[in-house]
Amino acid sequence: MQDRQIQNDIDQLFHELDQQQNQHAHTTDDIPHIEANQEYDPNRQQWNVEIHIYPRAEPEEPTNVIESVPPIDQELQPGGRGPLQWMRQHTRPLVLLSVIICVCALVVGCLLYVSPFWTPTTTVTLVPVSHTLETRLIVSIGGSTDKTQSQVPGRILPVVTMSQARTIPITGKAHQDAQSAHGYITFYNNATYAQTIPAGTLLTATNGVQVVTDQDITVNAVSYPTLGQASVSAHATQAGPAGNLKAGAIYGPCCRVNISAVNGAFSGGQEARDYQTVTQHDIDIAGASLKSSLDQSTTAALQTQVQSTETLVTPLHCQQKMSADHQPGEEAASVHVTLDETCTGMVYQTQALQTFITQALTTQAKQQLGAGYTPSGDVHITTTAQGTTTIQATGTQTWVYQFSQAEQEHLKASIAGKSQAQAKSLLLARPGIQSVSLSNDAPLPDVDHIRLLFLTY
Numbered sequence: 001m002q003d004r005q006i007q008n009d010i011d012q013l014f015h016e017l018d019q020q021q022n023q024h025a026h027t028t029d030d031i032p033h034i035e036a037n038q039e040y041d042p043n044r045q046q047w048n049v050e051i052h053i054y055p056r057a058e059p060e061e062p063t064n065v066i067e068s069v070p071p072i073d074q075e076l077q078p079g080g081r082g083p084l085q086w087m088r089q090h091t092r093p094l095v096l097l098s099v100i101i102c103v104c105a106l107v108v109g110c111l112l113y114v115s116p117f118w119t120p121t122t123t124v125t126l127v128p129v130s131h132t133l134e135t136r137l138i139v140s141i142g143g144s145t146d147k148t149q150s151q152v153p154g155r156i157l158p159v160v161t162m163s164q165a166r167t168i169p170i171t172g173k174a175h176q177d178a179q180s181a182h183g184y185i186t187f188y189n190n191a192t193y194a195q196t197i198p199a200g201t202l203l204t205a206t207n208g209v210q211v212v213t214d215q216d217i218t219v220n221a222v223s224y225p226t227l228g229q230a231s232v233s234a235h236a237t238q239a240g241p242a243g244n245l246k247a248g249a250i251y252g253p254c255c256r257v258n259i260s261a262v263n264g265a266f267s268g269g270q271e272a273r274d275y276q277t278v279t280q281h282d283i284d285i286a287g288a289s290l291k292s293s294l295d296q297s298t299t300a301a302l303q304t305q306v307q308s309t310e311t312l313v314t315p316l317h318c319q320q321k322m323s324a325d326h327q328p329g330e331e332a333a334s335v336h337v338t339l340d341e342t343c344t345g346m347v348y349q350t351q352a353l354q355t356f357i358t359q360a361l362t363t364q365a366k367q368q369l370g371a372g373y374t375p376s377g378d379v380h381i382t383t384t385a386q387g388t389t390t391i392q393a394t395g396t397q398t399w400v401y402q403f404s405q406a407e408q409e410h411l412k413a414s415i416a417g418k419s420q421a422q423a424k425s426l427l428l429a430r431p432g433i434q435s436v437s438l439s440n441d442a443p444l445p446d447v448d449h450i451r452l453l454f455l456t457y
Contacts, residue, residue: 152353178270189221197213197259205249213233241271278324311347313347
């Protein structure tokens with residue numbers, strides 16, 4: 001931009017000189033003397049152009065001296081050319097050359113500055129070897145910590161008893177075929193000898209319904225003034241409610257000489273039908289729902305007694321008793337189930353058990369994994385009551401192989417300049433590396449352009 005301004009200034013100067021020449025006589029005596037100097041300033045990194053214009057001296061009185069040196073205008077304008085044309089031909093190439101040199105210098109500097117950034121960085125993603133350790137310990141709840149006895153501080157909470165009931169619709173279904181009415185027939189004997197009425201004896205009621213006896217029956221002889229008599233079960237020959245006879249629908253002599261019969265009321269006759277029954281599944285579903293609700297209620301009741309430094313052992317140690325108003329197979333529209341639950345609560349000192357399990361896992365890691373592994377994440381502990389004063393504590397934790405800064409630098413140096421296959425082979429041969437992936441397909445660059453990324457699951 002500055003070189004362009006210089007060029008514009010020079011052109012403006014030439015234009016003004018041309019105007020002055022046009023206004024005056026075109027004689028070489030009127031043309032001023034012009035000098036131009038160009039110098040590069042390394043501190044400011046630019047070209048400096050200086051132009052000096054010297055006016056002509058007033059002409060002296062002519063003398064009789066013969067000029068031995070040609071006029072200066074003839075030296076400055078060979079071939080008869082004017083000084084302005086000569087300056088334009090010699091200064092413009094210099095300005096153009098300076099611009100070209102500045103542009104080249106700027107381009108070369110930029111290239112030298114950004115060349116380190118042209119080298120792509122390769123990200124090497126490493127998945128270290130990891131192991132999930134688990135330890136299970138039977139721990140007693142006591143007054144203090146005793147590692148030799150696997151004991152941590154804790155206490156037993158008062159017993160909580162709760163009861164809940166629920167009525168639910170039943171899902172069982174049953175079918176009953178049409179049923180015949182049943183009842184009894186009483187036979188009277190007016191003969192002086194006993195008589196036997198065989199099974200299957202047919203009797204007809206006044207409404208036309210027929211019944212038959214179910215078994216043989218012997219009727220004793222008359223003993224005046226009392227008639228001999230005997231009763232036997234019978235059923236209607238036609239299934240359905242029509243066989244439900246009123247008492248006395250059969251009355252009078254029948255089937256033998258001196259034998260008469262009278263019926264009692266017949267019942268049980270009905271059409272075929274489908275009906276609902278209680279199933280064991282219905283009772284179990286209601287009981288499970290009640291148990292879930294009761295567990296939450298008893299846990300909440302015991303939780304109110306737990307201090308901030310304690311943890312309640314769950315699930316609780318509970319005893320249940322369940323009852324229902326209908327047994328499986330019975331006909332009903334619903335079943336009412338009641339559940340009684342009695343629970344005992346235990347609490348332990350949270351930090352004490354955490355420390356106890358952590359120490360056990362650390363010892364296990366040293367024995368099974370050796371050096372180089374460090375824990376990743378917190379210890380996850382679950383507890384289960386084993387009785388009124390004992391719990392089973394299960395602790396799990398993930399341990400991951402850890403690379404120091406020196407090891408990381410050594411890994412980068414070992415794969416710098418290697419091909420993809422060589423780099424993966426070298427890394428997978430190192431202990432503690434489970435898998436390797438690279439961000440591109442190019443060979444590995446130098447150490448400064450390799451970035452290691454460790455990914456754990």
